[in-house]
Amino acid sequence: MTVTAPPRVETTPDGLRARLAGRRVAFVPTMGYLHEGHATLIRAARAAVPDGLVVVSVFVNPLQFGVNEDLSRYPRDLERDLGVAGEAGADVLFHPDVATMYPDGFSTRVSVSGVSDSLDGAARPGHFTGVATIVLKLLNLVRPDVALFGEKDWQQLAVIRRMVRDLNVPVEVRGVPTVRADSGLALSSRNTYLDAGQQARAAVLSSALRAVQAAYRSGERQREVLEAAGRAVLSREEALTLEYLTVVGGDMQEREMVDNDPMNRVLVAARLFGVRLIDNMPLDSTAAGTAG
Numbered sequence: 032m033t034v035t036a037p038p039r040v041e042t043t044p045d046g047l048r049a050r051l052a053g054r055r056v057a058f059v060p061t062m063g064y065l066h067e068g069h070a071t072l073i074r075a076a077r078a079a080v081p082d083g084l085v086v087v088s089v090f091v092n093p094l095q096f097g098v099n100e101d102l103s104r105y106p107r108d109l110e111r112d113l114g115v116a117g118e119a120g121a122d123v124l125f126h127p128d129v130a131t132m133y134p135d136g137f138s139t140r141v142s143v144s145g146v147s148d149s150l151d152g153a154a155r156p157g158h159f160t161g162v163a164t165i166v167l168k169l170l171n172l173v174r175p176d177v178a179l180f181g182e183k184d185w186q187q188l189a190v191i192r193r194m195v196r197d198l199n200v201p202v203e204v205r206g207v208p209t210v211r212a213d214s215g216l217a218l219s220s221r222n223t224y225l226d227a228g229q230q231a232r233a234a235v236l237s238s239a240l241r242a243v244q245a246a247y248r249s250g251e252r253q254r255e256v257l258e259a260a261g262r263a264v265l266s267r268e269e270a271l272t273l274e275y276l277t278v279v280g281g282d283m284q285e286r287e288m289v290d291n292d293p294m295n296r297v298l299v300a301a302r303l304f305g306v307r308l309i310d311n312m313p314l315d316s317t318a319a320g321t322a323g
């Protein structure tokens with residue numbers, strides 16, 4: 032049996048910088064309550080810098096939660112996070128408190144227009160500004176060579192890529208395919224709000240995405256028809272309230288899909304049993320590096 036050392040915990044920017052000085056760094060930002068999806072990101076980070084350091088941040092970022100959202104009940108368990116992160120190959124876990132990240136007088140916001148405005152950005156005003164602000168701040172603190180994000184948050188990934196490009200942030204951003212339960216449900220820390228039976232029913236989201244994928248692969252290219260194929264599957268689940276199911280193209284700045292572009296994607300957001308869930312898949316499931 033291999034015994035892995037837990038990562039070193041750093042809570043301050045100075046401690047973090049001292050530990051990382053002169054090393055190649057791969058970085059996985061998270062809000063904690065780590066699951067197999069995060070472990071996959073951490074393993075990819077380990078592979079990206081075999082001789083360097085893997086840093087995982089655990090910070091529940093208040094700036095990206097709306098007033099009526101789940102900030103206070105967002106699941107937290109640092110001991111468990113240390114185990115998952117260490118097992119997956121993390122060297123350092125950065126766990127600052129809110130006052131360290133947002134001291135009195137903090138007044139800067141990073142707003143990425145266009146790509147942030149639709150879908151989750153429209154449903155959760157200010158959310159992507161909160162995400163972009165904390166991610167840029169973390170990138171400035173960690174100064175990684177590579178930063179890895181889950182493709183499950185496809186629009187978030189598009190926002191971060193746009194910010195990094197626009198502001199010449201010296202980091203390579205990598206997206207890592209979504210990890211799913213056997214049922215097809217995309218892994219998410221928020222799944223813990225659902226009991227086992229509800230999680231099984233929530234797998235309808237991935238079934239709907241697969242229906243759109245199947246229609247696309249059989250040659251369908253009309254967005255209305257593709258989207259209707261997904262909505263038909265969702266309509267069978269009476270506990271579900273659909274927010275959006277949409278096909279998008281490229282970097283999401285222009286949302287139109289381009290025929291046969293491997294970046295074409297189908298995205299869904301819905302409420303089930305009071306919990307907002309999102310998921311997405313590539314339309315061309317054979318597209319290299321974009322498996323959903």
Ligand code: PAF
Nearest residue numbers: 060061062092162165184
């Ligand atoms: O995806 C998340 O967990 C968060 O949005 C992130 C990127 C860690 C920023 O708080």
